[in-house]
Amino acid sequence: MKKIVTALTVLSVILAVSCGKDKNESVTHVTVIPVKVSETTAGNNTRYVTASGKTEAENSAVVSTRIMGYITKVHVKAGQKVSAGQLLVSINNTDLQAKKAQADASVLQAATAFNNAKKDYDRFVTLFGQQSASQKELDDMAARYEMAKAALEGAKQMRNEVRAQFSYTSITSPFSGEVANTFVKEGDMANPGMPLLSVEGASRLQVAAMVAETDITSIRNGMAAKVLVKSTGEVVDGTVAEVSLSSKNTGAQYLVKINLANTSGKVLSGMFVNVQFPIAGSKETTASSAVLVPESALVKQGQLTGIYTIGSGNIAILRWLRTGRAFGNQVEVLSGLGAGEHYIVSAEGKLFNGAKISIQ
Template structure:
């Protein structure tokens, strides 16, 4: 009998509490909210791709000489100017060739002087009919051979001088040394890279685009670039579009010039959003631009949602799947359709079923 009375009392209390909560919900004053529409900041369909920043001007410094490196005046991170001496290579062999070339020039010059005098003498004798035509022809042949020998010796000297220039390697451009492949005392060989110089004043973003999207990207198109590390947004312009995907795994390389890249560094990862204007109907190959502010998101544990408004003007928590970040905006992959109203901010605490007013 006591158990029955206790159960009746609990049932009565439960019904009383439920009634009170219902009355409280009915008597709740509507919460003032600010409403927006998903995709309001987007201009239609878009394609996005991830990549990294690279220096537009990158040079691998090498030499045409083989020899030991006797001087290395370069370190990674060092700023250099065009024409600045960076690497010196042992020039003993070149000096020996230079001495040989000088000796050959002296010998050729002497032969040339003698043959020229003989030719001039026999020319005067031939005019006075004191020498035959054959003798004059022989002197002319000796003179031309001596002249050719002198030209060859001078050409060899020019070649040696050209090789001298490769024993002192200078910076071809102004920039920053980003890589160093040899040290003082190492053996340098022709074509072997010694240093890499990048010019960070002019950066490009390189991304790979799928074949469904590449046809909609045009040279000169304005794009939005987002740095993944800081969410900083900078404008960009499409500079180069590869028309072949043979060497890039079925995707197409697109290079984008970055504006205002003074504080950026090569190697930073970025996300690029390529916008496409809608002409009535969105191309099914592209994603609809569903973007909302990050401030509108509600996080509970590992779930992320956003409050929408029902037909009865009550708040409804909708779970969504988010995609890439674009500064203070975030991409919604699912859970919220384009142009669907959602709550951006409220003057009170929102919960499921809370009355709201715009």
């Protein structure tokens, strides 16, 4: 029994020493996270109206046909560059070939009848001048001549109608650009008005943005704008080209279109953007009175937005903010952070509230 007690006592001492050693090590070993900091700044005196939108081709068209027929060939693929007038889709035109043959035959028949009527009319004009034909006979021949002339003209117009329908069996590109999408394949039945494919003029892009009713009166044609592409972070210059003055079908949002300057191929159709309209006399908060921080420095947890600041003893303190509008890649801070305060821009480790940091 004494041996067992002695063994337990020795084991307890060993465990106490071991635990004490681990505890001391956890206290003394603290990870210091290198961070980069910045100071809150206020912008210039420019005032802004911001809106969200999406890029689109300035020239775009959904190509369809006016006749019914089987598609015999789709000559292009999505993403392929095409030139104006290039053949895109071919539709079977066997029935039109038959109608064209009928129209040609009708024209030939009407032309023969017209030529005979003209000869008879000219003959009776001569006979009437020689007093060998009566006035009634001349009038009857003149009426026959006019009827034959009208019949020939009608037959020619019917032939023109058939010929025009051939253009709807060979669908061509309305302008130079790229094929954005194809909706049919060989063997499908084309119907009048059915979309076959879409073409976009990729050389010139514009932005379609929706502006709130409180801001639309500040937007004018020809004014400059800054366009921030969300996916790439690129800022592109633009000019307001169209301003809608009705929100009947857009729910109190007004459509504004902005033509983009040279995008160097980095901006594609369909990308989401933020548009910034620098204006004078805006009711919005001015950049000079707003505290702005980079959006990348913000921490989001559910519905909360915060930022890491520097506490006494070089520790990270998570401070919750109330944010406002976005100005490019910066966000307006309405409360929670004052002008001139320092905050953490980036860290070389995972930050948490109370983490030990070293400023680089």
